[in-house]
Amino acid sequence: MYKNVAVFVGSLRRDSWNRKLAKALIVLAPESLKLEIVEIGNLPFYNQDLEENPPKEVNEFRQRVKSADAVLFVTPEYNRSVPAVLKNAIDMGSRPYGQNTWNGKPGAVISCTTGALGAFGANHHLRQSLVFVNVPTMGQPEAYIGNAASLFDDKGNLINDSTRDYLKKFLQAFEQWIERFVVK
Numbered sequence: 286m287y288k289n290v291a292v293f294v295g296s297l298r299r300d301s302w303n304r305k306l307a308k309a310l311i312v313l314a315p316e317s318l319k320l321e322i323v324e325i326g327n328l329p330f331y332n333q334d335l336e337e338n339p340p341k342e343v344n345e346f347r348q349r350v351k352s353a354d355a356v357l358f359v360t361p362e363y364n365r366s367v368p369a370v371l372k373n374a375i376d377m378g379s380r381p382y383g384q385n386t387w388n389g390k391p392g393a394v395i396s397c398t399t400g401a402l403g404a405f406g407a408n409h410h411l412r413q414s415l416v417f418v419n420v421p422t423m424g425q426p427e428a429y430i431g432n433a434a435s436l437f438d439d440k441g442n443l444i445n446d447s448t449r450d451y452l453k454k455f456l457q458a459f460e461q462w463i464e465r466f467v468v469k
């Protein structure tokens with residue numbers, strides 16, 4: 286039986302490299318992992334008043350996170366940190382108090398940028414929030430994908446062999462990481 290992995294992309298841009306990367310990961314994943322992108326662009330900004338009567342999108346999002354076996358974040362870096370839309374999604378899934386939907390789900394982070402530094406800042410700021418929402422996040426291997434624009438062809442296919450091999454290894458390690466948290 287496969288594990289269902291909810292994938293969160295930290296960019297809403299139509300031609301996002303991170304989304305292309307997430308789509309490549311869906312294809313590269315081993316059979317034991319079923320990756321699916323969970324949309325976060327339709328969520329309102331978090332406001333605690335929402336909890337009085339949460340909109341449908343919020344309830345559906347929380348339910349979707351709850352039903353995932355594991356969570357994978359694929360994110361660019363904005364000003365050396367996590368894009369607001371992704372932080373918003375994390376906040377949304379973490380409330381109301383006492384009903385944190387992220388709780389205990391094994392996770393992994395891949396950061397991806399057109400820049401050369403691999404979005405290290407976003408990757409590690411994200412990890413800080415994940416510690417608090419209790420997502421045990423894989424430490425190794427790390428994935429800082431730089432120079433993203435050179436890795437894909439016009440149709441969005443991943444054309445860089447070494448990146449493809451690396452991502453496969455990353456996903457295999459993630460599969461083993463997820464296994465560790467299966468209650469037997």
Ligand SMILES: Cc1cc2nc3c(=O)[nH]c(=O)nc-3n(C[C@H](O)[C@H](O)[C@H](O)COP(=O)(O)O)c2cc1C
Nearest residue numbers: 296298301302303304361362363364365398399400
């Ligand atoms: C507001 C903003 C801030 C950015 N800050 C950074 C940054 O700190 N580090 C970096 O490597 N790239 C930065 N970039 C460039 C993004 O990495 C680049 O636009 C990337 O393609 C965004 O990911 P996407 O293609 O998935 O939308 C920034 C872009 C924007 C729009």
